[in-house]
Amino acid sequence: MVALDIKDMEVVYQHPDSLANVSTHYCPGCTHGIAHRLVAEVIDEMGLAEHTIGVASVGCSAFSYNYFDFDFVQAPHGRAPAMATGVKRCKPDRIVFTYQGDGDMISIGAGEIIAAAGRGENITVIFMNNANYGMTGGQMAPTTLPGMKTTSSPNGRDVEQTGYPILASELLATQEGASFIARRSLHDPKNIRMAKKAIRMAFETQVRGLGFSMVELLSTCPTNWHMTPANAAKWMEEKMIPYFPIGDYKVHPALSELKV
Amino acid sequence: MAKELWKGNEAFAEAAIRAGLQAYFGYPITPQTEALEYMSSRMPELGRVFLQAESELGAINMVYGAACTGVRTMTSTSSPGTSLMMEGLSYIAATELPMVLVDVVRGGPGLGTISPSQGDYNQMVHGGGHGDYYPIVMAPAGVQETVDIVYGMFDLAEKYRSIGVVMLDGSIGQMIEPAEMPPMLEVRKDIPEWAVRGGSGKDKRILTSINLDPAEMEKMNLRLLKRWKEVEKNEVRFAEYYMDDAKIAIIGNGTAGRIALSAVRAARAAGIPVGLLRPISLSPFPVKAVQEVAAQVDNILVVEMNAGMMLEDVLKVVQGKTSVEFYGRIGGVMPYPEEILAEIQRIAANPSPINGHPRDLWIERIEPVINR
Ligand SMILES: Cc1ncc(C[n+]2csc(CCOP(=O)(O)OP(=O)(O)O)c2C)c(N)n1
Ligand code: SF4
Ligand SMILES: [Mg+2]
Numbered sequence: 001m002v003a004l005d006i007k008d009m010e011v012v013y014q015h016p017d018s019l020a021n022v023s024t025h026y027c028p029g030c031t032h033g034i035a036h037r038l039v040a041e042v043i044d045e046m047g048l049a050e051h052t053i054g055v056a057s058v059g060c061s062a063f064s065y066n067y068f069d070f071d072f073v074q075a076p077h078g079r080a081p082a083m084a085t086g087v088k089r090c091k092p093d094r095i096v097f098t099y100q101g102d103g104d105m106i107s108i109g110a111g112e113i114i115a116a117a118g119r120g121e122n123i124t125v126i127f128m129n130n131a132n133y134g135m136t137g138g139q140m141a142p143t144t145l146p147g148m149k150t151t152s153s154p155n156g157r158d159v160e161q162t163g164y165p166i167l168a169s170e171l172l173a174t175q176e177g178a179s180f181i182a183r184r185s186l187h188d189p190k191n192i193r194m195a196k197k198a199i200r201m202a203f204e205t206q207v208r209g210l211g212f213s214m215v216e217l218l219s220t221c222p223t224n225w226h227m228t229p230a231n232a233a234k235w236m237e238e239k240m241i242p243y244f245p246i247g248d249y250k251v252h253p254a255l256s257e258l259k260v
Numbered sequence: 261m262a263k264e265l266w267k268g269n270e271a272f273a274e275a276a277i278r279a280g281l282q283a284y285f286g287y288p289i290t291p292q293t294e295a296l297e298y299m300s301s302r303m304p305e306l307g308r309v310f311l312q313a314e315s316e317l318g319a320i321n322m323v324y325g326a327a328c329t330g331v332r333t334m335t336s337t338s339s340p341g342t343s344l345m346m347e348g349l350s351y352i353a354a355t356e357l358p359m360v361l362v363d364v365v366r367g368g369p370g371l372g373t374i375s376p377s378q379g380d381y382n383q384m385v386h387g388g389g390h391g392d393y394y395p396i397v398m399a400p401a402g403v404q405e406t407v408d409i410v411y412g413m414f415d416l417a418e419k420y421r422s423i424g425v426v427m428l429d430g431s432i433g434q435m436i437e438p439a440e441m442p443p444m445l446e447v448r449k450d451i452p453e454w455a456v457r458g459g460s461g462k463d464k465r466i467l468t469s470i471n472l473d474p475a476e477m478e479k480m481n482l483r484l485l486k487r488w489k490e491v492e493k494n495e496v497r498f499a500e501y502y503m504d505d506a507k508i509a510i511i512g513n514g515t516a517g518r519i520a521l522s523a524v525r526a527a528r529a530a531g532i533p534v535g536l537l538r539p540i541s542l543s544p545f546p547v548k549a550v551q552e553v554a555a556q557v558d559n560i561l562v563v564e565m566n567a568g569m570m571l572e573d574v575l576k577v578v579q580g581k582t583s584v585e586f587y588g589r590i591g592g593v594m595p596y597p598e599e600i601l602a603e604i605q606r607i608a609a610n611p612s613p614i615n616g617h618p619r620d621l622w623i624e625r626i627e628p629v630i631n632r
Binding site for chain 1: 282283285309311313314315317318319321322323324325326327328329331333347348351456457458459460461464465466467468469470
């Protein structure tokens with residue numbers, strides 16, 4: 001038996017201050033947890049914890065305000081960008097971000113998100129695209145892939161009846177008011193690191209007052225996809241990324257020199 | 261300050277600004293739009309927040325966000341917009357945030373007309389949003405009263421951490437009358453304890469309306485209810501005219517009450533002992549005043565610009581102790597004083613209690629008039 005003396009060891013990885021020290025209600029292997037951590041790390045690294053107000057939405061992340069350790073408000077389903085607008089306009093020196101699912105942001109809240117992007121609202125949006133309505137038990141979302149089975153498309157999404165997935169990043173990137181729009185995936189460590197950089201860029205956009213920023217994070221919902229976390233990550237890489245290509249869809253020229 | 265001529269919609273906008281309004285969000289809709297337009301120039305001029313939202317859904321949720329930061333905030337709209345705001349109002353009530361809404365009511369249902377109406381009584385007074393919540397609702401009868409009520413509504417909303425609604429029909433929004441503006445208050449610098457500000461750790465604040473534990477939700481509901489009981493105790497408002505020796509009483513709020521007053525004056529000139537009770541606070545409803553009127557008079561005539569929404573509240577209070585009749589115009593039509601005078605004369609000529617529901621009897625009388 002060798003006694004390990006950890007006193008002299010250097011801390012290289014620890015709990016971000018901006019993440020509350022509580023356990024979450026997320027299912028095992030769900031990428032909501034990863035996204036929370038990335039946002040918290042970025043807030044910490046940028047020293048923004050004392051200046052940030054988060055806006056939670058309706059979906060599995062409704063209780064995200066319990067998991068971040070700074071001020072939060074909670075919006076009605078889909079209305080987070082409008083609520084964030086009210087907060088930001090009254091507190092322009094604060095960093096304001098929403099954290100929304102795909103059902104929340106691009107189905108019921110499609111109007112609010114497009115309006116906020118069009119206005120160039122100086123807020124940041126973390127958009128969790130898991131191709132279904134996780135919280136209500138896995139129904140079809142606007143982002144559900146063609147042929148994908150959900151509880152409300154039991155034979156697979158029929159594009160003749162229900163159309164095609166909405167490509168939110170591509171859509172919002174067409175707005176002049178949007179300054180940073182990127183899509184990333186959370187299926188492996190390399191992509192998670194890339195996601196973190198995009199989140200950093202999005203918050204840098206807001207800090208610089210450049211207008212609307214959004215990072216779409218392709219996410220897994222192992223529970224409603226009926227897959228193990230590992231299989232869900234693999235499915236996301238193989239099936240979701242071809243439909244929702246990762247990349248930068250809009251980068252304001254003032255950001256192009258920025259290295260994060 | 262001297263009296264000036266003010267259009268109702270602009271008058272309440274200026275009154276709100278003078279009350280220290282810090283953030284206004286709205287969406288165009290007739291007959292309220294002048295308020296939005298007025299705000300669009302006045303608020304930025306004063307360095308305050310104005311934003312035209314993408315919809316009334318957007319507007320009410322911007323107000324929600326602004327209210328979370330502890331500022332004095334408001335929106336104004338008209339009936340179809342009010343319907344869209346119901347979701348947000350329920351959330352705001354549940355989060356216990358103060359805010360002011362001015363609803364300049366138009367004829368419905370549906371897209372309806374842009375003419376004046378009191379058809380929003382039920383959705384405001386009895387809550388169009390989900391859950392048990394209790395907005396303060398006041399109904400002015402003219403431009404000056406609108407100014408005074410809007411000016412004071414922010415204090416009330418903050419005192420009770422409640423939604424303050426000022427409900428006027430479209431005619432008050434559109435009419436021009438002399439009114440005296442109250443003094444300009446300074447914009448508040450401090451922010452309430454509960455407001456979010458960007459704090460972390462021990463200083464973290466959460467403002468939310470969700471609590472999955474029904475036991476906790478029940479406690480919250482009880483807190484809202486008990487606060488409402490305080491409002492009921494302290495904030496009832498009404499006006500009475502010619503009631504001292506009245507044997508017939510008209511009960512009407514807002515413009516319906518004001519038109520009824522002309523009819524009451526004409527009837528008094530003809531020697532009919534009639535008076536008017538004009539509820540100003542519709543919620544809390546002037547229960548005691550209506551009870552006293554019911555104990556005093558032989559006949560009550562409720563007059564509204566809807567099919568008898570407040571009538572139901574009056575009937576509930578009167579409990580058959582005196583005869584209650586109804587006269588209304590619907591869908592955006594306003595009654596003339598002569599119509600109400602004719603009703604008063606009819607009742608004075610035959611004061612015996614009615615046989616049937618007041619609404620049914622009114623339909624019999626009004627149908628030929630409407631189909632003329
Ligand atoms: C107005 C309204 N409609 C419906 C619901 C029910 N609801 C709760 S969460 C949700 C879907 C959320 O899905 P998404 O935004 O994709 O988030 P996820 O749970 O997948 O992270 C729905 C429809 C609601 N709360 N409010
Ligand atoms: S239901 Fe899906 S999205 Fe929600 S916590 Fe579970 S795995 Fe995550
Ligand atoms: Mg989802």
